[in-house]
Amino acid sequence: MLRLLQRTPVITPETPDEALVRRAQQGESAAFKALFERHVVSVRRFLRDLLRQSDLADDATQETFARAHAQLVKLADHDRFKPWVLGIARNVAFEARRVRQHDVLEDEDDGTPSAVIPSPDPERVLLDAELEKHFTEAMGTLSANRRAALLMRLDHGLGYEDIAAAFGWSIPTVKNEIHRARLKLRAHLLPHLTGENS
Amino acid sequence: MSRCGRTAQLEAVAMGETSPAVSMELRAHVKQCALCRHELNWLETESAMFRQRAGRDEVAELWKGVEKRRGLSVEPRSWPRVLVAMAAAAVLLVMVGRAAPQQTSMATDSFSVEETLESSMLASPAFLFFEPSEPCSKLPSGVGFQCSPVVPASFLASR
Numbered sequence: 525m526l527r528l529l530q531r532t533p534v535i536t537p538e539t540p541d542e543a544l545v546r547r548a549q550q551g552e553s554a555a556f557k558a559l560f561e562r563h564v565v566s567v568r569r570f571l572r573d574l575l576r577q578s579d580l581a582d583d584a585t586q587e588t589f590a591r592a593h594a595q596l597v598k599l600a601d602h603d604r605f606k607p608w609v610l611g612i613a614r615n616v617a618f619e620a621r622r623v624r625q626h627d628v629l630e631d632e633d634d635g636t637p638s639a640v641i642p643s644p645d646p647e648r649v650l651l652d653a654e655l656e657k658h659f660t661e662a663m664g665t666l667s668a669n670r671r672a673a674l675l676m677r678l679d680h681g682l683g684y685e686d687i688a689a690a691f692g693w694s695i696p697t698v699k700n701e702i703h704r705a706r707l708k709l710r711a712h713l714l715p716h717l718t719g720e721n722s
Numbered sequence: 723m724s725r726c727g728r729t730a731q732l733e734a735v736a737m738g739e740t741s742p743a744v745s746m747e748l749r750a751h752v753k754q755c756a757l758c759r760h761e762l763n764w765l766e767t768e769s770a771m772f773r774q775r776a777g778r779d780e781v782a783e784l785w786k787g788v789e790k791r792r793g794l795s796v797e798p799r800s801w802p803r804v805l806v807a808m809a810a811a812a813v814l815l816v817m818v819g820r821a822a823p824q825q826t827s828m829a830t831d832s833f834s835v836e837e838t839l840e841s842s843m844l845a846s847p848a849f850l851f852f853e854p855s856e857p858c859s860k861l862p863s864g865v866g867f868q869c870s871p872v873v874p875a876s877f878l879a880s881r
């Protein structure tokens with residue numbers, strides 16, 4: 525009885541990604557749209573940070589979700605939609621970037637040791653337009669690969685294992701890349717931050 | 723340059739990935755350890771910047787582009803299924819009541835509410851179409867409630 529009502533339960537904000545992935549894999553478009561709505565903001569920001577151009581990011585976001593829909597049947601870990609879709613976004617961005625100029629291709633590791641840099645006061649961080657400009661510039665000094673790894677961890681909260689899987693890197697490599705990315709970001713931002721003792 | 727063995731654990735604290743107990747214990751250590759304090763200040767500064775930036779994100783209407791690329795179609799749900807089913811059940815109960823007024827008080831006893839729902843749904847072709855995005859709705863009316871989810875051809879083609 526009531527088989528139909530039970531077969532397609534209503535999608536709510538509490539419906540886990542895992543359930544949405546299963547339902548979308550069975551062809552339920554509404555479930556895929558719910559996954560889209562849940563993750564589009566992150567994916568779009570990730571792509572904007574990688575491509576550094578809003579219109580390209582919009583197009584790449586649509587391409588990312590179109591590919592995700594096409595490849596969804598391959599996603600065996602139903603609860604890993606976010607890292608999986610960010611991995612697709614990264615591939616889409618890297619394909620788009622092939623035709624772009626002025627990108628940092630290699631990171632030169634002249635890294636300033638972190639201990640000699642004073643630390644800022646996190647309580648007083650206000651990302652106003654000026655600081656955001658420096659933040660964006662600092663990100664632009666990183667190679668796209670290193671930037672992508674840093675963003676996946678710091679902005680999108682992925683674990684090192686997920687990032688390693690997305691890049692095909694070892695976990696120590698991921699840790700090293702993110703560490704170096706952080707040092708560079710810090711060195712770039714320090715002059716624009718309020719120090720602990722100032 | 724000196725090191726502290728606990729510095730590596732701080733990232734999880736800054737990102738809210740540790741239990742409250744571990745977090746409290748590490749924060750107590752940070753108060754005593756200049757190296758860890760320095761690192762945690764940076765980690766929390768980074769987290770604050772990313773958080774503030776994410777908080778002001780806006781995304782334009784991008785779903786249309788995905789629909790177009792994948793031939794998807796998702797109509798907005800106007801009425802949740804359960805509400806529609808309940809409304810139909812209510813209509814049926816009223817109709818039963820009018821046809822046999824002397825049995826009105828027996829109506830809910832003589833057959834279960836669930837039976838009422840199912841028979842009312844089968845009696846009403848409108849039910850088969852109230853949610854056109856559902857795969858089942860692609861089947862001809864009358865078999866809608868026996869169908870299994872249908873995988874769109876575009877989805878199969880991508881396998």
Ligand SMILES: [Zn+2]
Nearest residue numbers: 726728755758
């Ligand atoms: Zn320490």
